Amino acid sequence: MHLAVFTQCSPSPQFKGMWRDPQDRSAEGYKRLAHWTALAQRLEAACVDTLFFADVFGLYDVYQGSWAPAVRHGVQVPMIDPTLLLPAMAAVTEHLGFAVTYSTTYHQPYHAARLFSSLDHLTGGRVGWNMVTSYLRSAAENGMGEFLDHDVRYDRADEYVEVVRALWEDSWEDDAVVRDAASDTFTDPDRVHEIGHAGKWFAVRGPHQCEPSPQRTPLLFQAGASARGIDFAARHAEVVFLTLADPETGAKKVAELREAAARAGRDPQSIKALQGSMTMVGADRDQARARARLYSQLWSGEGQLAKWCGWMDFDIAAYPDDAPVSDIRGQASHSFLDFLRRLSPDREWTVGDIRYIASRPRRARRDAPMMLFGTAEEVADRMEQWLEIADVDGFNLVPCPPSVAIDDICDLLVPELQRRGMFRTAYDPAEGTQRERYFGAGVHHYPKGVR
Numbered sequence: 001m002h003l004a005v006f007t008q009c010s011p012s013p014q015f016k017g018m019w020r021d022p023q024d025r026s027a028e029g030y031k032r033l034a035h036w037t038a039l040a041q042r043l044e045a046a047c048v049d050t051l052f053f054a055d056v057f058g059l060y061d062v063y064q065g066s067w068a069p070a071v072r073h074g075v076q077v078p079m080i081d082p083t084l085l086l087p088a089m090a091a092v093t094e095h096l097g098f099a100v101t102y103s104t105t106y107h108q109p110y111h112a113a114r115l116f117s118s119l120d121h122l123t124g125g126r127v128g129w130n131m132v133t134s135y136l137r138s139a140a141e142n143g144m145g146e147f148l149d150h151d152v153r154y155d156r157a158d159e160y161v162e163v164v165r166a167l168w169e170d171s172w173e174d175d176a177v178v179r180d181a182a183s184d185t186f187t188d189p190d191r192v193h194e195i196g197h198a199g200k201w202f203a204v205r206g207p208h209q210c211e212p213s214p215q216r217t218p219l220l221f222q223a224g225a226s227a228r229g230i231d232f233a234a235r236h237a238e239v240v241f242l243t244l245a246d247p248e249t250g251a252k253k254v255a256e257l258r259e260a261a262a263r264a265g266r267d268p269q270s271i272k273a274l275q276g277s278m279t280m281v282g283a284d285r286d287q288a289r290a291r292a293r294l295y296s297q298l299w300s301g302e303g304q305l306a307k308w309c310g311w312m313d314f315d316i317a318a319y320p321d322d323a324p325v326s327d328i329r330g331q332a333s334h335s336f337l338d339f340l341r342r343l344s345p346d347r348e349w350t351v352g353d354i355r356y357i358a359s360r361p362r363r364a365r366r367d368a369p370m371m372l373f374g375t376a377e378e379v380a381d382r383m384e385q386w387l388e389i390a391d392v393d394g395f396n397l398v399p400c401p402p403s404v405a406i407d408d409i410c411d412l413l414v415p416e417l418q419r420r421g422m423f424r425t426a427y428d429p430a431e432g433t434q435r436e437r438y439f440g441a442g443v444h445h446y447p448k449g450v451r
């Protein structure tokens, strides 16, 4: 089983309002290296596979047609650039892997290729790229590129991946760097190649600027579950973040992903599926309930609305309560609304429903959708069900409330999983790169023939 832990480089990752907890350290800590290096060491001591940084470019400005609610409630703003933290965290750890989000819409592929090769060198092959197409228009209004429609963004992203992979895989031969002092040759130019890419969206001549890094292609992560998103994942991704409601209905989505991989000519099991779950664990039931109460008390309904409107690309404040959601089609995340609809497929969802759900904290229950809640034993039981029924390969744990949940995961949940033999008690020293952590010792490189 694989475990990733979710975070963001902003106050109280994911759960709005939680920075108000007096125990919170994230509001100050997110901009301090010591906060991040301590987190990396903590997760490494718990043998976690991956620290995952979600990230966006731009501000959430859809709700009420303004960025003010997002700024007021700290909805992924203020936020710093996560890529800069990785070398510092790698310097104080040996095994922990990192996955960092980087947009195919708002950054150029030549730049992305150099950035990720640099990170792969500096982390000793422990970097992963969460390939996202981005859902906020506001970045485009700041000169970062063009905000295209949902499916077109994925079309462009397909070509983007083709370009960066050509730079990583085809540009420099393994033995290009010769360092031959006698002939004053650092690199043999005959073993370095242009990629000559001229496509619909990009013209990139190459060569790549970096020599091959330990993994060459960083471990490729993906998160986006619309039909087009699954198609994109099936073509390129090695690890997929899913947000499934429950093991029974989730099994269908995982099967869809694996079938799509088979259609793309890949081994269906060569994609690792990680279920994303809000994770609230207590030493006993009373403490678990206390965590849930704390989360509810600190909850910021307006912050959540600002976030959801950004995810959906429509302003909930601009519609009457009885407006059917199916009549509104934004260009941000399609899978998010589809997900809500699947929770209750027999009725017509309205704007009022969305407003109601968004503005209230979620009720903590052991079998609540997308939630791992309870004592460590109860959560481990639920995780076993997920693994058996849904055919997932692990979890992307979203710690809640963020002020205490990292400790709860490391001190309560992981030891229980280890007691059951569900999770490693030490890293395998033969697995040096992050790809090896997921696919076994010796598997440094992206599988051949997958393009």
Ligand SMILES: Cc1cc2nc3c(=O)[nH]c(=O)nc-3n(C[C@H](O)[C@H](O)[C@H](O)COP(=O)(O)O)c2cc1C
Binding pocket: 053, 054, 055, 056, 057, 101, 131, 132, 133, 134, 135, 223, 224, 225, 226, 227, 228, 229, 230, 241, 242, 243, 276, 332, 333, 334, 335, 336
């Ligand atoms: C677990 C998870 C994490 C995500 N993290 C990010 C992120 O950090 N940044 C981002 O721009 N999009 C993120 N997304 C959004 C997706 O990458 C995608 O752009 C969005 O869901 C729209 O695509 P879809 O309609 O195919 O789902 C995430 C989605 C999921 C499910």
